[in-house]
Amino acid sequence: MFSTIEEALIDLKAGKPVIVVDSEDRENEGDLVAVTEFAAPDVLNLMISEARGLVCAPLSRELAERFNLTPMTARNDDPHGTAFTISIDHVSSTTGISVQERFDTVRALLGEDSRCFNSPGHIFPLIAKDGGVLERQGHTEACVDLAGLCGAKKTGIICEIIKTDGTMARRDDLVQFKEKHDLKMITIEALVHYRKQQEALVKREAVVDMPTDFGHFTVYGYSEIYSDKDHVVYMKPYEGVPDIRLHSECLTGDVFHSRRCDCGTQLENGLRHIDAHGGLLIYLRQEGRGIGLINKLKAYEKIEKGLDTVEANAALGFDADLRDYGVAAAILRDLGIPSVNLITNNPRKIDGLRDYGIDVRVRIPHQFSSNPDNSHYLATKKEKLGHLLEENLI
Helix, strand or coil: CCCCHHHHHHHHHCCCCEEEECCCCCCCCEEEEEECCCCCHHHHHHHHHHHECCCEEEECHHHHHHCCCCECCCCCCCCCCCCEECCEEECCCCCCCCHHHHHHHHHHCCCCCCCCEEEEEEEEEEECCCCHHHCCCCHHHHHHHHHHHCCCCCEEEEEEEECCCCCECCHHHHHHHHHHHCCCEEEHHHHHHHHHHHCCCEEEEEEEEEEECCEEEEEEEEEECCCCCEEEEEEECCCCCCEEEEEECCHHHHHCCCCCCCHHHHHHHHHHHHHHHCEEEEEECCHHHHCCHHHHHHHHHHHHCCCCHHHHHHHCCCCCCCCCCHHHHHHHHHCCCCEEEEECCCHHHHHHHHHCCCEEEEEECCCCCCCCCCHHHHHHHHHHCCCCCCHHHC
16 A cells, blocks of 8 residues: 655655645544655645645745745644645736646745745745654655755645545545556655664763662763654673663653552662663663653553553553554664664564664563552553563463
């Protein structure tokens, strides 16, 4: 059904549009997307006549500022935060609505003349977030990211795909549209993954000596480039392929020693293992399997009413595990570590690192005896999340 990002980039550079699909939990729609620098008027005609949605021109913040494209409204109430600017026509336009005149307008966004537009008009520029799909997973950001990945100026053309009956095209409809027009189709999720594979997602901010109750470590501090999250690495000298532990933040378990989970025990014993054998522990700010502290506490409320940890997440509208290991892989790349022995009971961590190009050589089990308060939680992790746990320790 879906093409690779590389295949989509080839078509975009050849002047063909591609279909970009967002999450079913978001707008759940597909947009026809083209890179302005490579597109021709027939692409815009296809959008108008076959896709039928609103023709917009996503662009970077830098380009929007160059052309003095100010926000359409002082207060943006759009549920997805789509950053519309004032609408525009090229100064040479007559009515501004024809395919050629709309194409002339979007092409002018490739130029340098900030005085070449009249407003209002028939093209609707959209300002992308600076971090692209790594900051906001919208069609606006996807279009600008794709333009950048093509080596073009960061502006493009998008149009929602609408069926002949006036309703939005969904997945099955988009497949038919793709086949009818011989187009590639990609997801924003795949574009996020592609960028995480290709780019430096973190910046090394500090390296310090850190004596602890569990050993003496060198600590590396990292900040994420496209978010406000910080992560730390506790490292001891090692030989060959290092043992590593990926530990997701758990304030209640790590700091306050909650007995609801095994996180604190895993953290302490992970540090002891690294102290004894060398290697590193990467402490990731992914509280509550990615749902955050307050939502984790809300999940505990659901658990107190009889749900298990997976059901509680679902009741709050979350997947069972929202964690992503692209940042961990980026940290390992920064440290020059291509291969690891992973200390984990969770196969998803193995797959997560491998998906981002890290060679996981060996899995090192990391299980400890349960207590009466977390035995059901651990049993659920084994039964529903596939954790590799020994029954006699649950």
